Amino acid sequence: MNQIILVTGPARSGKSEWAEALAIQSHKSVVYIATATHDSDDQEWQQRIQRHQQRRPQDWTTLEVPMQLSATLAQMQPNTCVLVDSLGTWVANLLSQEEAMWENTMQELLETVQLVAADMIFVAEETGWGIVPAYPMGRTFRDRLGGLVRYLGSICEPVYLVTGGHVLNLSLLGSLLPVGE
Template sequence: MAILITGGARSGKSRFAEQYAAKLGTRGVYIATCQPYDEEMKERIRLHIQDRECSGFCWETREEPLEVALLLRQLTIRLTGEQQAGDALWTAPPVLLDCVTLWLTNWMLQSEGEQNGAARLNGQIEAFVEAVRQYPYPLLLVTNEVGDGIVPEYSLGRRFRDEAGRLNQRLAEVCDRVFLVTAGIPVELKSIAFRWDEL
């Protein structure tokens, strides 16, 4: 079961995702995609870790800025092994990836200026979406809704906005549930989505 959680900056997405995960199991795997480029970002990461540790929920944190598709395949193998070796009461720990747009940023910066950079980025996006589609256990994906603001001034910013919007659409297609969080209030979008067959 894959769940996409989107919204603006400081909308409450991550808090909602962590609370949702805590309802699904007694422990979880937290995939952190952020790379600390400066002291301010290092402090943000430290506070996030501290908040998770104080929550009372047991998180295994995996820092993976790029190879998320590979990590999801590895977790599938590991958790399937746990399930087969466990008892009938075994439940898969939810995996929470925070966040998709930082992962996309990492790959865009990695491939920027490369001769085949666009093709490499597209390949990574395809692999990631497919890994999400195939993941057999609870998976929560936090992403940012970046297309609601001003048009970025620079070409890389506009490209990022476009890539993020397209990626969010692709993920929404393969996820079972999609939440929009605004001002700390989550709304499940798929259940209220317009359907063409209703015309």
């Protein structure tokens, strides 16, 4: 049976490093799915991408998948560990979708995740722990990512929170809320 893991936390908390360590511990062939796109005009963004690339083992396969995440996951082989980094970037890439289309996209991802025989590790940023964004697109991003993380968290085991230099296994420490609003 495949394992589905969620690693979440705030920016610069170490979530990607923890997810990478879990992928290494799987002792399987790793497919790293990067949801970010290259932007040669943004040097700081390029440096972030390079730091992630330099940390990864050379034998990992890297796929750049900014939008077609469900279709890509559906093609994964059983004896692999798939690391998706990150869901926040994927959600941002799809912000132009109307709400009904987004709901379909999210549902398709959740259904695909449960059908894929590969192990999967998802990295997701935590949003909404502070102020409510002052602009509609920011609120849409926060709400979509928050909802996706909650729904995905209900089918993942374990779910980790990385914050303050610590990794917490929420599956052991907490109780699962029913999915809904």
